[in-house]
Amino acid sequence: MAGSLGVLPGRVSGPPAEGFEIAYADRGGSEFRALLVDAWAVRFEDAAPVRAFKSYKGQRHLPGLWWSSTVGGHIGYESWLERDHVMLLDFDPSVVGISSQPFWLFWRSDTGKSVSHAPDYFARRDDGAAVVVDCRPANRRKRRDVAKFEATQEACAQVGWEFRLVGTPDSIVVRNVRWLAGYRHPRHRLEPVASELLAAFAEPQPLMTGASTVGDPIGVLPVLFHLLWSHELSADVSVPLHALSLVSAGTPR
Structure with missing residues (x-):
């Protein structure tokens, strides 16, 4: 945990x-x-x-x-x-x-x-x-x-x-996870965007770079954040998430 x-x-x-x-x-x-x-x-x-x-x-x-x-x-x-x-x-x-x-x-x-x-x-x-x-x-x-x-x-x-x-948890981890939690509901896992993101990040690359290859970030990022929440994709949440955060394939539940 x-x-x-x-x-x-x-x-x-x-x-x-x-x-x-x-x-x-x-x-x-x-x-x-x-x-x-x-x-x-x-x-x-x-x-x-x-x-x-x-x-x-x-x-x-x-x-x-x-x-x-x-x-x-x-x-x-x-x-x-x-x-x-x-x-x-x-x-x-x-x-x-x-x-x-x-x-x-x-x-x-x-x-x-x-x-x-x-x-x-x-x-x-x-x-x-x-x-x-x-x-x-x-x-x-x-x-x-x-x-x-x-x-x-x-x-x-x-x-x-x-x-x-x-006790009090790490503030950076909490901020990152709280942001991703806003997209935790399954309604954010939209196809075909989810499958395209999983393919885009089969090899690790920066968050915005991979998102942009799939489509308009306005529509793609909520799906990406849901996949990070569900661990289908992975990123280091011990440091602040940003456009250059390295995203890779994860291990879903």
């Missing part, structure tokens, strides 16, 4: 596997609660959010819905940081499923206090692996929050899931 990603360092101490419980809901509204070890194979990428995305006057965060080309529907977010990371998950060609607020995780602290946490995202990769994502800027990770992230990391490790605690 692109952006600022991190796994909490070191081994964390947490409850045994049987100490973690998980609660989730399916899209039909049915609710479930079980030991984590009994629910690890659930398709949490299809789970309904366990928490509502509330909007109210004066709130500090800006929730909303992201239309995902990966799932063909909307995924909720609770802040612009979460929006950027669900966008990057949507852009990641290895990700085939995404859900937000996928489950509640329950455990008891060392003092016996009941603790709960709902991670921000669950993502499924094309090889079947799972990734649990929490979004929090590095300068806003309070001690209590870090303890929850550590316990969530331990829970994920016990069932073979990857855990990622992400």
